[in-house]
Amino acid sequence: MSSTLLEKTRNLHENVERYELLIENEMKNEPKTTKERVLQSHRVNHYLNSSIECSKQLLNIYTDNDRSRKDELTSISGFGTELFSSFYEKLREIKEYHRKFPNIKEERNNEPLIYIPNVPFTGNESNGRFLDLNEFYEQYINLHFIKEKNIDYISYLTSFYKFQYNDLVRMKYSEYKKYLESLLEYLLSFIQRTQPLFNLIPSILKSENEFNEKWEKKQFDPTTEESNNNNVDNNNKDNNEENNPLYCKACKKLFASENVFNGHLKGKKHIQNQERMELNVNPLLTLKSRKGNSLLEYKITRLSEYLLDQIEATKEFVLKKQSRSAAELESGEGLLNEEDEENLNIEDIETEIEAPKLRIANYPVDWSGKPIPYWVYRYLELGVEYKCEICGNQSYWGRKAYEKHFQEARHSYGMSSIGVPNTVHFHEITKIKDALELWQKIKSQTSFQQFKQDRDEEYEDENGNVMSKKNYELLVKQGIINPNNNSSSNNKSTGKRDRS
Incomplete structure (x- = not known):
């Protein structure tokens, strides 16, 4: 059973309002990239054209050249019992129709009106940023x-x-x-x-x-x-x-x-x-x-x-491409895509008094106060953050600054504060726990290599048996060895034993 003309009129009015709300929501969101701007423009254009089309249909309905709207209004109007008889007659027709077709779908236009545009661009056009001539x-x-x-x-x-x-x-x-x-x-x-x-x-x-x-x-x-x-x-x-x-x-x-x-x-x-x-x-x-x-x-x-x-x-883009080598062009190195440029946002200045606000935190500048070239930023890894717990969780940006800080006063002071010498053994160590464990390991290895008298001083008995000073004194106390009769006791030899 087809919708009535009045229901169609109401549905068209509803769609016009929905398209207006969609356009309003689109205009509230400011696009950040050229691609988003182009897609937003196509969505707004579609909603606008659809709203105009609905308005044209409404104009034809209200013009009523075929008098269909007037006939429908007459059929539902009346006075006294005629009004109710007309209403119940329409209701009976609707019930009878749905009794014959119980699985019929609702004819009200409730489908979403969201439009997803598909705009073709070549690779050189970069979503409308450049011309491809x-x-x-x-x-x-x-x-x-x-x-x-x-x-x-x-x-x-x-x-x-x-x-x-x-x-x-x-x-x-x-x-x-x-x-x-x-x-x-x-x-x-x-x-x-x-x-x-x-x-x-x-x-x-x-x-x-x-x-x-x-x-x-x-x-x-x-x-x-x-x-x-x-x-x-x-x-x-x-x-x-x-x-x-x-x-x-x-x-x-x-x-x-x-x-x-x-x-x-x-x-x-x-x-x-x-x-x-x-x-x-x-x-x-x-x-x-x-x-x-x-x-x-x-x-x-x-x-x-x-x-x-x-x-x-x-x-500008062609000049930038011509300045790159073949290997850089294949890898895409040195050429900014749109997302990288938007993240930099070097052009955005909120006020005339405030300094330019960059979307990359701590983006470095040159001697003139202008941001350095982005390829230098990427080459020096200035976007990579290195933290050192020994320096009080100080952040160092870039590999060069990170390696240099191990010889600076801040790191040396932090090492002395935890009782560890700032030697080459602790290069690349930034955690206090790791530095202390390494220092204990180094001390244990060093103490084993140092000369100890009771361990490394050697004695020889009368039979020519060589032993440490500690074992020799124990045998003397037990009476097994008589130092007075030991002719070789005066010829004792001391020195470090090779423990390797």
Whole structure:
């Protein structure tokens, strides 16, 4: 038995309120990492869209174009006995239905509305922190009309969204248009994945309107002054030089004398550049063929303005990777992941008066007061704590400081306080109990090696038997040996016996 229209209306109102509460709970929790921020934005976007969809359904119900809501209200309304007869008739229908279908599930929408987004990112994108333009970089340097074939990836990241409108050779090639289309598609996808709450449609429409206005004013025409002002990668030539009669526009070079300039006009290089410049200003090429490509370039420039932070972060990350060796790159040593950077939290400053608070306790700083590089922190194991009970449970951070403290005054004083000498035998010993036990063991071994007269002094009887002083005196007292008749008693030998 299907739910009534009024029950559906109530359920939609309930869902709208539940989505609003979910959005409120999401906004209370501030994300700590880029991944958490992206996932939170996708959850909020889903809840917002779902709430809008419920509101649209409610609008259709309240509009009541098919008069179904009015008919249902009429069926449950009435006066006097008609009201009760209508109610009991509905109740009888419901009971009869459930009698036929006793195992029917409750139709009320009580399922959880929690949304778990799944946003795909490549490894180089690092959950939206960086751009992954390696594929487009390969496409760009393989374009046959590109003069600078040795351009590196860092330079490409700096200039991929800047276009030179006074050079129209690129507009003739279809592969350049495919490159622009794929690059624009990637930027749109990246913004949608990292900033789902950002509405791209009005921004794109605005960019198209701006482009059409500038196109009508011929601001993208290299023969006009406006295009030179609009050129992002303009060489910023001085107007006085361009107006100089000795200036060659084809080669973009100013000559010192008229004779040299006239000789240059007959050269092969000048003739080739002149023909290329004339090809660039072909009316068919400038007006018909290049408008679509120019629009793509303009959109890429405008979209890149929203990604300037990611572009700069990508350049820094690439520079950091290039400074590492192959072994370090394979092991990941020296490259911070996002969780490590968030744990450092070096940028977070709570107030202007207080010093920066670091999430790694006792994070060391250099002579200027700035935190040391993180790879130095990891290499010296400055995050590892060593405690010494002999020094009063003093903490030492890093292996170097820990080994050095055994020769410092604090440790020496602690050793003297427990009556143990601070010798090399007690290196690496930090517990008082271990130090005392080792000291007792050393003393027992040392006392066994010391010379004792009653144990190590030797005597010899008349028969030549060698014995210790203690045994010799016992035999003398018992009368077994007569020292007066012992001719060898005066020839006693003393010395340490080798107990090994």
